[in-house]
Amino acid sequence: MSNTTNIHPRPILLVENSRSRVDQLKVWCPAEYRLVVVTSGNAAMGMLRRDAPDTYAGILLDFDLDRVPGVADERCGMDVAQVIIERVSRVTPILVHSENATGSAIAADRLRSVGFAVTKIPYRSLTMDDFLEWLDECEE
Numbered sequence: 001m002s003n004t005t006n007i008h009p010r011p012i013l014l015v016e017n018s019r020s021r022v023d024q025l026k027v028w029c030p031a032e033y034r035l036v037v038v039t040s041g042n043a044a045m046g047m048l049r050r051d052a053p054d055t056y057a058g059i060l061l062d063f064d065l066d067r068v069p070g071v072a073d074e075r076c077g078m079d080v081a082q083v084i085i086e087r088v089s090r091v092t093p094i095l096v097h098s099e100n101a102t103g104s105a106i107a108a109d110r111l112r113s114v115g116f117a118v119t120k121i122p123y124r125s126l127t128m129d130d131f132l133e134w135l136d137e138c139e140e
Helices: 019-028 041-050 077-087 101-113 128-139
Strands: 010-015 033-038 058-061 094-096 118-120
Touching: 010 041, 010 128, 019 033, 019 128, 033 041, 041 077, 058 077, 058 128, 077 101, 094 101, 101 118
Parallel strands: 010 033, 010 058, 058 094, 094 118
Antiparallel strands: none
């Protein structure tokens, strides 16, 4: 991790619906990065479709995104992964941190198959050192 702090922190898209996970990742996140938090698949897909392909220095992706009350057609991490494939620059590192072993493996494999660098660590196993090491990939 560099010792210089950018005037404009680099955005990292965090697709996560657990408040406690979001809070923990914010604590771990150094000042040169800014977590852009979305709590639903639909919101993530909308942002990725709207933003430029190289907007994010990296993407943290949960797979199981709970249904949002009142939203009839909520999307999961696989749906978000498909929009990442369609819209995001292949140089953007992805960290899949879901506890859903099967779903997250499928999403990670699909992203890798089209050229993304994907790190897959279940959230319960993710440490601050793992997170910071992954952020190093976002600098390259």
